[in-house]
Amino acid sequence: MRYSPIFFYQHFLCFLLLSLSFQATLSATHLCSHDQSAALIQFKTHFSINKTVSKGCEYEYEYGKKSYPKTNTWKKGIDCCLWDGVSCDNITGQVISLDLSCSWLSGEFPSNDTIFLLSHLQSLDLSFNDFKKSTISSHFGRFPSLTHLDLSSSSFSGKVPYEISYLSKLVSLDLSVGNSEIVLTLEKSTLDGTVGNLTEVREIYLDGVNMSSVGPNSFMNISYSLTNLRLTLCDLHGNFPDNVFNLPNIEYLNLNNNPSLSCQLPKLNWTSPLVVLSASETPFYGGLPESIGNLKSLQELGFVNSNFSGPIPTSLGNLSQLGFLFLPDNNFSGSIPSSLTNLTQLRLLVLNSNRLEGPIPDKPNAFPNLGYLDLSYNFLSGSTPSWLYTHPSLSFLSLENNKFNGNIKEFQSTLLNYISFKNNSFQGTIPSSISELVNLTNLDLSSNRLNGTVNMEIFSKLQQLTSLELSANNLSLISPNSSVNFVLPNLEYVFLSSCNLSVFPNFVMGSKVLKQLDLSNNRIYGQIPKFPWKNIQLLDLHSNSFQGDLPTLPRSINFFSVSNNNLTGEISCVCNMKFVGILDLSHNNFSGIIPQCVGNFSQSPWVLNLKMNKFHGIIPSIFAKGCGLRNLNLNSNQLEGPLTPSISNCKDLEVLDLGNNMINDTFPHWIEALPELRVLVLHSNHFQGSVVSSKNPQSLSKLQIVDLSNNNFSGPLPTSYMKNLRAMMNLDKGKAAAYINDGYDFFYCSSCERIGG
Structure with missing residues (x-):
């Protein structure tokens, strides 16, 4: 049989390809030299494995790095190029990449480790480990081919070595510090060398690196190749060079949290390709320039508390790609530019805590993709536009602390999960459509002029609700069908003060996670129900018509007020409280003795107000050392006996009111041990x-207020004593009849400017 030349040619090619493939397979499986393998094994021995040290990698959505102990695959007898985290050159067999990010490594990093023998490394990532505050070795500068170096969030400390600047081929450098307890310092000479030598660098991340000794002008000559610069929490001082904002390739610039830095944005010819610009908590001088509208690629702009003033530039409406606009906590004034409604990609708009005035722009189809809107704490006014209530994608809406008026319209979107219209001048009734907002977690309509009767069943479908606030309106909350009970299991905060309630709302009883409940200033009568909440912290029931005994109080509670009710019985149940911030049982009919436990409560500051009751016996004899009492008001009871000097253990005591009792004692000279005492009332006793x-x-x-009247003191008032009362000389006469302690406890004294005998 004869074969054509083509037949032989085809078989020759097949043989050649099979031969090359076999050789490539052999070389791919036997690339790693013994020296490199030994160097890596030696490196591994310095560290233990601890999963918790790489916990920052749990935020995988942000860092995109899987967390696991990669060095567990590093074993003798296995080609090191097959080990996790190790990559080799396919031709030379040299290790060129080492990715040990999120590898659970814990231990000190040797300054002269064998890892520095891998001289062909092009990429080295040691991020998200714990090297126990080791210094960054100068030998890191021995990788002439290195293009990527990431030592972030691995607890390196000390000074960044100058030798880092030798890595002239670096494209990406990340030395960010992820722990506030770690101090990593970059000095001026090192930064200058790095900026001067790294001519190809595109990414520099130095978050948390202390650069307080560095002048920001060191960044003036930074590479034109730079695309990413992150300098959050660097303690930079001085004026930041504005040419950085104009770098021809800069896309991401973050200067957050540098309060001693001073910046100014370019006013003219600003056309950089910035995608993200963020400088929150970093002061700028002047206004936000109209040139900001030239940044056509901008998608995210963040200036939180950045000292901006003046109007919000209308040119922001030109940024067709803008998705996030954060400008809160500045001093912007004027109106919200109507041009902003042109931002079709905007998903988040935050302008709270400024000085903005006028109405919200009202245009059809405004902000078509907006999901989050916060305009709170401004001076905005007028009625609210219809699009707020019909917007199909809006989920967060906060207008609190403004001057809005008119009616709250019916909501047509069920996506809303947060609504706050608090502290405005809204009128009319609560819209019935509230009952259909099944995704709602927060509803705050408090401190408005809303009126009408509200059936509490309107909230029965809001099973996701965690916070409900309707206080300080002219509402009347009713439950017409008492046999119908519903539970809101996720409620944590309920504020229904001044809502004309006559019964205790049953729906709050079904929440096991309730933390704060305010039902004050209502008409609720009957006994206080047993408290089913294990984690409640604040319970305010003052100014109602509750009767009977106090139920057992949850141990978690630290604010408890039932003042101005008709409660009776003893108060030994308060001894169950683990921590007390404010305990106000005043203006009731409690009786019995004051339990000794009140002298042993937590050392944290607290207020005890038992005024206007029927307590008898002596004041508790022991107040523990370190007692945190700031206000002790036992006025108008039937207390007897001598005072206990251990009250002087309460070094933060500001108000001591024992007036209108039957205390029989001499003048309590131990009050001189109370350095913060401002008010002393002993009137109408038997001193x-x-x-x-x-x-x-x-x-x-x-001391500013002293009342010793209606006692049996004798003799002259000592001159030396009177000279000590220097603070009384500064007492505002207009405030002489009222003393307000920490904005909570109101103290009234009929003879505030005299010392009676």
Whole structure:
């Protein structure tokens, strides 16, 4: 049989390809040299494996890195090019990439480790490990081919070595610090060398690196190749060079949290390709220039508390790609530009805490993709536009603390999960469509002029609700069908003060996660129900018509007020409280003795108000050292016996009101040990004897109000004592009849400017 030349040619090609493939397979499986393998094994021995040190990698959506112990695959007898995290050159067999990010490595990093023998490395990533505050070795500068170096969030500390600047081929450098307890410092000479030598660098991330000794002008000559620069929390000082904002390739620039840095945005010819610009908590001088509208690629703009003033530029409406606009906590004034409604890609608009005035722009199809709108804490006014209630994608809406008026319209979108119209002048009734907002987690309509009767069943479908606030309106909340009960299992915060309630709302009883409940200033009568909440912290029931005994109080509670009710019985149940911030049982008919436990409560500051009850016996005899009491008001009871000097253990005590009792004692000279005392009331008791002279000229220096009237004191008032009362000389006469302690406890004294005998 004869074969054509083509037949032989085809078979020759097949043989050649099979031969080359076999050789490539052999070389691919036997690339790693013994020296490289040994160097990596030696490196591995320095560290233990601890999963918790790489917990930052749990935020995979942000970092995109899988967390697992890669060095567990590093074993002798296996080609190191097959180990996790190791990549080799297919031809030379040299290790060119080492990715040990999120590898759970824990231990000190040797300054002269064998890893530095891998001289052909092009990429080295050691991020998200814990190297126990090791210094960055100068030997990191020994990788002449390195293009990517990432040492971020791995607990390196000390000074960044100058040798980092030798890595002239670097394209990406990340030295970011992920732990506030770690101090990594970059000095001026090192930064200058890095900026001067890294001519090809495109990405520099130095978040959290202390650069307080560096002048921002060091960045003036940074590479024109730069696309990403991140300098968050670097403690930079001085004026930041504005040419960085104009770099021809810059896309991501972050200067957040540098309060001692001073910046100014370019006013003319600003056409950089910026995609993200963020400088929150970093001060700028001047306004936000109209040139910002030239950044056609901008998708995210963030200036939170950046000291901007003046109007919001109308040119922002030209940024057709803008998706996120954060400008809160500045001093922007004027109106919200109507041009912003042209931003068809805008998903988040945050302008809260400025000085903006006028109405919300009202245009058909405004902000078609908006999902989050926060205009709170401004001076905006007028009625609210219809698009707020019909917007198909809006989920977060906050207009609180403005001057809006008119009616709240019916909501047509069920996507809303957060509504806050608090502290405005809205009128009319609560819209019935609230009942259909099944995704709602927060509803706050408090402090408006809303009126009408509200059937509490309107909330029965809102099973996701965590916060409900309707206080300070002219509403009347009713439950016409008492046999119908519903549960809102996720409620954490309920504020229904001044809502004309006559019964305790059953729906709050079904929540196991309730933390704060305010039902004050209502008409609720009957006994206080047993509390089913294990984690409640604030419970305010003052100014109702509750009767009977106090139920057992949850241990978690730290604010409890039932003042101005008709409660009776003893109060031993308060001893169950683990921590007390404010305990106000005043203006009731409680009786019995004051339990000793009140002298042993937490050392944290707290207020005890038992005024206007029927307590008898002596004041608890022991107040523990470190007692945190700031206000002790036992006025108008039937207390007897001598005072206990251990009250002087309460060094932060500001108000001591024991008036209108039957206390029989001499003047309590130990009050000189109370450096913060501002108010002392002993009137209408059975104190006798002379007022003891002050031995310490610095004592009672803050005392402003003293009432010793209607007692049996005798003798003259000591001159030395009177001279100590310097703070009384500064007492505002207009405030003499009222003393407000920490904005909570109101104290009234009929003889605030005299010391009676």
